[in-house]
Structures are given as structure tokens and as C-alpha cells.
Amino acid sequence: MTDTAPAPETTRKDWSTDQEVRWCPGCGDYGILAAVQMMLPDLGVRRENTVFISGIGCAARFPYYMNTYGMHSIHGRAPAIATGLALARPDLDVWVIGGDGDFLSIGGNHLIHALRRNVNLNLLLFNNQIYGLTKGQYSPTSEVGKITKSTPFGSVDQPFNPVSLALGAEASFVARTHDMDRKHMQATFARAHAHPGAALVEIYQNCNVFNDGAFETITKKANRDDMMINLTHGEPIVFGSEGSERGVAMKNDGSLEIVDATGGTDGLLVHDEARTDPGLAFALSRLAAGPSEPTPVGVFRAIERPVYMPVTGSSSGHNDLASLLSSGATWEVE
Amino acid sequence: MEPVDLDRVIIRFAGDSGDGMQLTGDRFTSASAMFGNDLSTLPDFPAEIRAPAGTLAGVSAFQVHISAQEISTPGDQADVLVAMNPAALKSDLHHLRSGGTCIINSDAFEERNLEKAGYESNPLEDDTLADFTVYQVPMTMLTKESVADLGVKPRDAERSKNFFALGLLSWMYSRPAEPTLDWIGEKFAGKEKVIAANVTAFKAGHAFGETAELFDHAYTVKPAELAGGTYTNINGNTALSWGLIAAGQLSGLEVFLGGYPITPASDILHELSKHPQLGVRTLQAEDEIAGVGSALGAAFGGHLAVTTTSGPGVALKGETIGLAVSLELPLVIVDIQRGGPSTGLPTKTEASDLMMAMHGRHGESPMPIVAASSPSQCFFAAIEACRIALKYRTPVILLSDGYLANGSEPWLLPDVASLPEIEIEHATEFNHTDADGNPEFWPYLRDPETLARPWAVPGTPGLMHRVGGIEKEDGTGNISYDPANHQKMVQIRQDKIDGIAKDIPPAEVEGDADADVLVVGWGSTWGAITDAVSSVRSQGHKVARVHLHHLNPFPANLGEVLGQFDRVLVPEMNMGQLSRMLRSDFLVDAKAITKVMGIPFTSSELEAEIKEAFND
Numbered sequence: 001m002t003d004t005a006p007a008p009e010t011t012r013k014d015w016s017t018d019q020e021v022r023w024c025p026g027c028g029d030y031g032i033l034a035a036v037q038m039m040l041p042d043l044g045v046r047r048e049n050t051v052f053i054s055g056i057g058c059a060a061r062f063p064y065y066m067n068t069y070g071m072h073s074i075h076g077r078a079p080a081i082a083t084g085l086a087l088a089r090p091d092l093d094v095w096v097i098g099g100d101g102d103f104l105s106i107g108g109n110h111l112i113h114a115l116r117r118n119v120n121l122n123l124l125l126f127n128n129q130i131y132g133l134t135k136g137q138y139s140p141t142s143e144v145g146k147i148t149k150s151t152p153f154g155s156v157d158q159p160f161n162p163v164s165l166a167l168g169a170e171a172s173f174v175a176r177t178h179d180m181d182r183k184h185m186q187a188t189f190a191r192a193h194a195h196p197g198a199a200l201v202e203i204y205q206n207c208n209v210f211n212d213g214a215f216e217t218i219t220k221k222a223n224r225d226d227m228m229i230n231l232t233h234g235e236p237i238v239f240g241s242e243g244s245e246r247g248v249a250m251k252n253d254g255s256l257e258i259v260d261a262t263g264g265t266d267g268l269l270v271h272d273e274a275r276t277d278p279g280l281a282f283a284l285s286r287l288a289a290g291p292s293e294p295t296p297v298g299v300f301r302a303i304e305r306p307v308y309m310p311v312t313g314s315s316s317g318h319n320d321l322a323s324l325l326s327s328g329a330t331w332e333v334e
Numbered sequence: 335m336e337p338v339d340l341d342r343v344i345i346r347f348a349g350d351s352g353d354g355m356q357l358t359g360d361r362f363t364s365a366s367a368m369f370g371n372d373l374s375t376l377p378d379f380p381a382e383i384r385a386p387a388g389t390l391a392g393v394s395a396f397q398v399h400i401s402a403q404e405i406s407t408p409g410d411q412a413d414v415l416v417a418m419n420p421a422a423l424k425s426d427l428h429h430l431r432s433g434g435t436c437i438i439n440s441d442a443f444e445e446r447n448l449e450k451a452g453y454e455s456n457p458l459e460d461d462t463l464a465d466f467t468v469y470q471v472p473m474t475m476l477t478k479e480s481v482a483d484l485g486v487k488p489r490d491a492e493r494s495k496n497f498f499a500l501g502l503l504s505w506m507y508s509r510p511a512e513p514t515l516d517w518i519g520e521k522f523a524g525k526e527k528v529i530a531a532n533v534t535a536f537k538a539g540h541a542f543g544e545t546a547e548l549f550d551h552a553y554t555v556k557p558a559e560l561a562g563g564t565y566t567n568i569n570g571n572t573a574l575s576w577g578l579i580a581a582g583q584l585s586g587l588e589v590f591l592g593g594y595p596i597t598p599a600s601d602i603l604h605e606l607s608k609h610p611q612l613g614v615r616t617l618q619a620e621d622e623i624a625g626v627g628s629a630l631g632a633a634f635g636g637h638l639a640v641t642t643t644s645g646p647g648v649a650l651k652g653e654t655i656g657l658a659v660s661l662e663l664p665l666v667i668v669d670i671q672r673g674g675p676s677t678g679l680p681t682k683t684e685a686s687d688l689m690m691a692m693h694g695r696h697g698e699s700p701m702p703i704v705a706a707s708s709p710s711q712c713f714f715a716a717i718e719a720c721r722i723a724l725k726y727r728t729p730v731i732l733l734s735d736g737y738l739a740n741g742s743e744p745w746l747l748p749d750v751a752s753l754p755e756i757e758i759e760h761a762t763e764f765n766h767t768d769a770d771g772n773p774e775f776w777p778y779l780r781d782p783e784t785l786a787r788p789w790a791v792p793g794t795p796g797l798m799h800r801v802g803g804i805e806k807e808d809g810t811g812n813i814s815y816d817p818a819n820h821q822k823m824v825q826i827r828q829d830k831i832d833g834i835a836k837d838i839p840p841a842e843v844e845g846d847a848d849a850d851v852l853v854v855g856w857g858s859t860w861g862a863i864t865d866a867v868s869s870v871r872s873q874g875h876k877v878a879r880v881h882l883h884h885l886n887p888f889p890a891n892l893g894e895v896l897g898q899f900d901r902v903l904v905p906e907m908n909m910g911q912l913s914r915m916l917r918s919d920f921l922v923d924a925k926a927i928t929k930v931m932g933i934p935f936t937s938s939e940l941e942a943e944i945k946e947a948f949n950d
């Protein structure tokens with residue numbers, strides 16, 4: 001149905017609509033929008049073949065700002081709606097936008113099944129660890145003890161780690177990036193786009209109104225080198241303000257730890273995003289228990305797995321309506 | 335002796351869930367269909383897949399009405415009851431008319447089974463069956479004996495006893511044996527022992543009837559004089575599935591079904607999943623909400639989108655259906671109604687979702703409702719629901735029910751070439767010019783006639799646009815919180831649905847146009863009303879009837895029609911939902927005749943109610 005000739009050259013402007021962007025000034029969403037709009041011209045894809053589908057929440061306004069086809073749907077259901085579109089129209093590029101409430105709370109079931117099935121979707125999870133649009137309740141990714149309007153004495157329930165959840169849901173592609181690094185976002189989104197099947201990208205996103213600085217200890221420029229572990233496929237996992245003075249190694253019990261790497265990379269874990277077994281990716285996702293510890297970013301897992309598609313056009317059975325109608329036992333009346 | 339000719343007969347097969355009564359009934363039905371009778375069936379089975387064997391809860395029954403005349407119901411009371419065990423006799427004897435014939439598997443009437451059925455004394459020995467003609471046949475024993483030489487295990491041998499019963503009944507009513515024998519061969523292909531056992535049991539039952547001197551003679555029911563053509567026996571869910579496929583073919587669109595398994599709708603998902611080569615894609619979604627969500631996504635992508643479910647599923651889908659109302663995309667929601675509320679009676683019929691179809695969404699969210707009236711009519715109802723959805727870019731709810739879903743009747747196959755095309759065009763061009771004279775696309779610029787908005791699907795160059803559940807500005811489709819615009823959009827959405835009245839057939843009065851009493855029906859009550867009205871008329875009373883296939887909007891002339899009668903009776907399998915709509919829309923004193931027992935109206939019940947109206 002879609003034109004498959006090479007896409008015309010585009011610029012960021014071509015991908016932007018004339019709608020006034022209505023996030024709070026300073027919101028991390030602006031940076032994500034810019035990264036997406038700047039990345040798309042590099043992909044060589046057509047605007048008319050691109051669709052953004054969102055649920056409800058601050059992030060869910062995203063489609064209105066993209067000069068593509070788009071749908072701002074209802075809370076939690078974007079992965080389900082996008083699944084139907086992607087199955088009906090495998091010729092399209094379908095992006096799904098949601099926040100932590102949208103994807104992990106009300107829409108959790110749709111997210112895990114989209115990942116499990118490996119529907120060809122690019123899912124961007126804007127994780128700000130708070131409900132923004134409803135004005136500041138704790139979310140399924142808020143840390144324990146979070147004081148909000150709905151948890152005046154501090155939340156007591158264990159949050160989700162989205163990367164761990166996605167890996168548990170059999171995701172074939174899982175990555176993490178953050179709203180303070182446009183280049184990293186662009187590269188990560190482009191990887192997600194190139195991946196056949198469901199690609200989940202968790203984006204640490206700052207909600208400067210209701211949860212300001214939630215990821216600052218990691219994402220602030222001054223902290224990044226010491227607190228962010230950049231995962232690079234095929235390379236030993238190292239980080240640190242001097243480049244590589246610390247690294248990740250596996251303990252005897254199979255868990256991971258951060259070790260001194262000034263003596264070299266011997267004994268350090270080499271990142272392998274293509275490992276079929278998700279165990280190591282999962283262990284990496286558990287390395288940091290909160291934003292106070294060094295946290296891995298980048299692609300945790302990217303494996304090839306069949307992309308889900310319903311059976312189409314099989315040659316068995318009845319090929320026209322008349323033969324279908326008479327496929328049961330029939331008899332003639334004079 | 336020559337078989338004695340009967341005009342019609344109603345047979346009820348009853349046994350334990352494990353006894354294969356649905357299959358037995360189904361085979362008897364098929365043979366009768368092939369023989370040329372008109373017929374109508376009513377399967378009646380428990381919700382549990384296997385309730386404890388031998389208990390009342392585990393009884394599964396199948397009623398079939400075969401006739402040499404045209405008929406429209408599975409019949410009120412059975413002429414013949416086949417009871418495979420004490421529980422079946424106990425639970426189903428009240429379905430047998432006084433003086434009827436009871437054929438009993440006497441082997442099953444031993445102490446333990448009698449106890450499980452709650453019989454204190456053996457009904458074969460006391461006066462329980464005094465009003466009936468009883469034939470005690472040791473079916474289990476005779477079946478085992480007949481297959482003894484085949485080397486089948488005793489347990490498997492016993493399993494074939496339903497084929498013995500089928501053979502016996504096939505002899506009794508002079509049914510042709512070939513369709514059943516052929517079917518056994520196909521069904522159990524590769525399992526030679528099973529085929530041999532079933533064929534042998536069937537033949538043994540047949541021979542037993544002929545030679546046992548228990549029965550004076552066999553009967554026959556001559557073929558009915560039906561219109562000429564090719565017939566097939568069809569149930570409502572299959573007809574509905576084929577209607578959806580037909581609508582895809584007639585509109586030239588691919589069909590996408592997003593569904594989640596639920597009784598009694600799952601068979602539609604099963605049937606559509608078999609036919610990818612006819613342009614159908616199916617997704618067994620993770621839940622009901624994803625079923626309708628994925629369908630809506632496919633609708634956005636330009637497919638003929640469908641979701642199939644029953645009442646509990648419609649409740650879950652409500653929010654997404656509301657989104658479809660707002661997005662103004664075509665979507666068909668099939669509700670195979672069952673007893674409610676909550677889990678209610680999953681395998682029993684009811685038609686109590688009309689109010690939910692009408693109002694089960696928040697805000698003002700009008701939606702067309704189409705209702706099917708007989709198993710084969712489900713085919714046309716499905717096409718009609720799709721036609722309205724596609725033409726008006728709206729979600730449409732299609733109501734069927736458990737009785738139509740599983741009940742069957744002979745269907746004169748329509749000439750495929752004569753089915754009207756559903757014309758549909760995806761938008762490909764700009765439809766507006768901006769202030770600077772540049773062409774642009776407005777997703778909510780409507781067709782002045784239908785008020786439908788253009789359907790521009792992703793992949794179409796230049797027409798990129800965003801839609802959403804937030805209120806949209808008339809024309810541009812941009813987000814709008816403007817008070818006057820919201821009032822306008824609510825009105826437009828209402829006018830669009832109301833306007834469909836111009837595009838549907840007028841209500842047709844059948845029977846006596848000058849009668850005082852009008853019976854208004856909808857859905858599966860069609861058959862029982864047809865019989866009841868014709869019976870009352872044959873007794874010299876004047877009665878008219880109207881049967882509605884469109885419940886929102888109503889046919890344009892309905893108010894006028896109702897005004898022509900002094901009394902309006904509305905039989906429905908709920909507490910009076912249509913009658914409430916008629917009263918509120920037309921200020922007529924519509925009187926509901928209600929039944930919520932999980933079983934359809936019998937025509938005699940309705941006949942009595944209609945006659946009551948003459949005495950009021």
C-alpha cells in the first residue's frame with residue numbers, strides 16, 4: 001500500500017507540526033521530542049509511512065507534535081492499538097509513546113504481551129517515576145518511601161524496574177537512555193527502529209514540576225562519567241571519570257559487582273547484547289537498585305526472534321465466498 | 335411395515351456431558367437436513383466442560399424440530415425424549431409433552447446413578463413415567479456386544495453408545511444412514527478402530543429398531559416444500575463469521591478480527607482464523623480490551639475491523655468503543671449475548687445487553703445497533719453492521735445471542751453475485767485550502783449527506799494527520815476545548831447516527847394491518863413470535879407484528895407504525911429493554927413480555943400472552 005521508492009530528503013522541520021508544544025517549560029519531554037525529530041530525517045523513511053500512537057499522560061501528547069500519522073488514544077491501550085495497526089499494516093513504521101503510568105500500570109498487560117509476541121513496534125517509555133498529568137501521585141516506578149499526594153506517609157510498594165520487566169516479558173530488544181543526552185537518545189532510537197520486532201527503550205525523563213531531579217545523580221553532566229555505565233556490544237564493561245577505572249565483573253554466586261579496573265580489563269564482563277539467554281542482561285538491569293548507584297545505559301539486549309504476524313493468504317481452504325458458503329454438507333431442493 | 339407419515343416431530347436427546355449428545359443431535363439434524371426437512375435446533379449444555387458424571391449439573395441436551403412444513407422454532411415441548419441416564423431423565427422429562435415417547439438407556443439406571451440424579455426410587459419401576467410411552471433399551475450392553483469382535487477396549491466400546499442411540503432414532507424416523515456413516519469416516523479418519531466401533535454401534539442401533547419388535551413401525555417426516563436452490567444447515571455463529579468475510583469481499587477490504595476467547599462467541603474467532611486466504615487476519619489478544627484496541631488500530635490502518643465477544647467483554651471494551659465513537663472510525667463489535675449480570679449463565683441465552691449497547695459508554699456516545707433474528711439471518715446482519723460502520727465511519731454493535739449462536743436451521747445459500755457491493759473509498763486527496771491558498775487535509779471535514787468524515791489511512795502521502803480522544807474542532811480535527819464547538823460536535827455525532835434511519839428499510843408490518851394488537855420483537859424471538867402470531871391468527875384473532883433488525887436508529891416509520899395500533903406487546907428475553915426504548919422514544923404504552931430463564935420463549939407461551947391482550 002505504501003510507496004517503497006527512496007524517501008525524499010527531510011529535515012527536522014518536515015517532521016514537526018505547527019501545534020504549540022504544551023509541556024511545562026523545562027520538561028524533559030522537549031529534549032526527547034527534539035531527539036526524535038532530528039533522528040527521523042537520518043533514517044531515510046517517509047512521513048506518511050510513520051505512525052505515532054500514544055495513550056494518556058504528559059508524554060502521550062507526543063503524536064500531536066509529529067507531522068506523521070498519529071493517534072492520541074486512551075490510557076494504557078496504545079500498545080494494543082499499535083499491535084492491531086502493525087499486524088494489519090506491516091508496511092508501516094509504528095512508534096508507541098507512553099509514560100510509566102501508561103505503560104506499566106494501567107497498560108502493563110498490553111506492554112508485556114506486545115513484547116512477548118515481538119510485534120514490530122518501537123516503544124518509547126518516558127519514565128519520570130511520577131504521575132504528571134494528574135498532578136503528582138506516585139507511579140509504579142517511584143522509589144519506596146516516595147511522598148506524594150496519594151502517599152502522604154511515603155509509598156511502601158516495590159517499584160518496577162522497566163528493563164528487568166521487559167526482559168522478563170521476553171523482549172527481543174531492550175535499551176535505556178536519558179533525556180539529557182540527545183546524541184545517545186538518537187543513537188538508541190535509531191537502533192530500536194532498525195530492530196525487527198518489539199523494541200523497548202526506557203528513557204529517564206525529568207518531570208521538573210512533580211519529581212524534579214529524580215535521575216540527576218546519574219544524568220547530570222558532572223555525574224555521568226562516574227554514575228553511568230555505557231554498554232557497548234563486544235566490549236568489556238568499564239566506566240569512570242578517567243574513562244575506564246571501574247568495571248563490571250561477575251561474582252562467584254553469579255551476581256554482578258562493580259570492581260576496580262585500573263589494572264586492566266581482565267576478568268571484566270564483556271557485554272554481549274545478542275546472547276540468547278537473557279540472564280546476563282537481567283543481571284545488568286539489577287546492578288543499580290536506585291539512582292544513587294552506577295547505572296547501565298545503552299542496549300541491554302538485541303536478539304533476533306521471529307516477528308509476530310498473523311497468517312495471511314494461505315493457499316489452503318476456500319478461495320472464494322461461494323465455495324466457502326457451500327463448504328458444509330449441502331443439498332438441492334428442486 | 336410401511337413407516338407412518340408425520341407432519342413434524344420434536345426430538346430431545348439428553349445425556350451426560352460425556353455422552354456426546356450435542357454430536358448425536360447434530361448428526362440427526364444433518365441427516366434430516368440432507369433429507370430435505372425444514373428444521374430448527376436448540377442445543378442446551380452446561381457451562382462446566384465436564385461436571386461430575388451422572389449428576390444433574392452435567393446433563394447436556396439437544397432439541398431438534400424437523401418438519402415437512404416451514405418452521406421457525408426448535409419447538410416447545412418434545413415428542414420424543416432420549417434419556418441416556420437417570421440425571422438426563424430427571425432434568426429433561428418436563429420438556430416432554432404428556433403422552434410423548436421416552437427412549438431410555440436402561441443400563442444406566444442402576445443404584446449409584448439413580449442416587450446421583452436424586453431419585454429415591456427407580457423411575458422405570460414407579461409411576462414417574464405413567465403419562466408417557468416408554469421404551470427401555472439396554473443401550474450400553476447392546477453397544478458393547480455389537481463391537482465385541484472388533485477388539486476395542488471396553489471403555490471405548492461404551493463410548494459408542496450414542497451412535498447406537500443415533501442409529502435407533504435414525505431407523506425410527508427413517509433418516510438416511512449415508513450422511514452419518516460418511517461423517518464418521520471423515521471425522522475419525524486415521525483411527526480405524528474408532529470408525530469401526532462407531533459404524534458398528536450405529537448399525538446395531540438401526541438393526542435393533544428394525545428387529546426388536548419393540549416398536550410397531552417406523553415413522554417418516556417428508557421433505558418440506560422449500561424454495562428451490564442449494565441449502566446448507568447453518569448455526570448463527572458460522573453464519574455471522576461468513577457474513578463478516580462476505581463484507582470484507584464486498585467492500586474489497588481485508589478483515590481484521592481482534593478477539594479474546596469467551597462463551598458463546600469463541601466459535602467466530604475459530605471460524606475466521608481458518609480463512610486467511612479470504613483476506614482475514616485474526617489476533618487472539620491478551621484480553622478483551624486489547625481485542626477491541628487492536629481492531630481499532632487495524633481500522634485506523636484501513637481494514638474492516640471487528641471484535642467479537644459476549645456481554646462481559648463488551649463491558650470491558652466500553653472505553654475503547656467510546657474512543658472509536660470519537661475517532662469516527664469503522665469498527666464492528668459483535669456481542670453474542672448470554673445470561674447476566676457478571677458471569678451469569680455463560681452457556682444460556684438472554685438478550686439483556688440492549689441497554690448496554692445503547693448507553694454503555696460515558697458521555698454522549700451514540701452508536702448504531704443491528705440485531706440478528708435467526709441463525710442464517712446472522713449472515714445478513716453481519717454484512718449490514720459492516721456496511722453501516724464503513725459508510726458512516728462509526729463503531730456498530732451487532733447483537734446476537736447464545737440461542738442464535740448455537741441453534742441451526744437450513745439456509746438457502748444466497749447467490750454471491752447478487753450481494754450488493756459495499757462502496758468504500760479511502761481518502762487520497764486534499765479536501766481544503768488554507769488561508770494562503772495551499773491545499774491541506776482536514777480529517778473532520780464531513781460528507782454533507784452521510785456526515786461521515788474522510789478515512790485517510792497511513793501510507794497516503796500528504797494526508798498525515800493526528801486523531802485522538804480529546805474533543806476535536808469541527809472540520810480541522812484540531813484539539814478544541816471551546817464550549818460551543820463541543821456542543822456542535824456532540825450534536826453532529828448524534829445527527830450522523832440518527833441520519834442512518836434514512837438508509838435502512840422501513841419497519842414492515844406483517845399479519846393483519848387492521849389489528850388492534852401489534853407484537854414488536856427484536857433478535858432471536860423472531861421464530862417464537864412468528865409461530866405464536868400465526869397460531870393466534872389461525873384461531874380468528876387479528877394480530878400484526880413487526881420485527882426490528884435496527885435498534886439504533888429505529889426505522890424512520892416506526893413511530894407512525896406504532897401509532898396505528900391500540901396495543902403494543904414487546905416480547906423480549908430481558909426485563910423490558912426494548913419496550914422502555916419504545917415508550918421513551920414514541921410515548922406509546924408498549925407492554926413488555928419478559929423471560930429471563932436462559933431459554934428462549936416457546937411459541938405457546940407467547941400465544942397465551944397475545945391472547946391475554948384480547949381479554950384486557
Ligand code: SF4
Binds near residue numbers: 023207
Ligand atoms: S507535569 Fe512533569 S512530565 Fe508533565 S509536562 Fe510538566 S514537567 Fe513534563
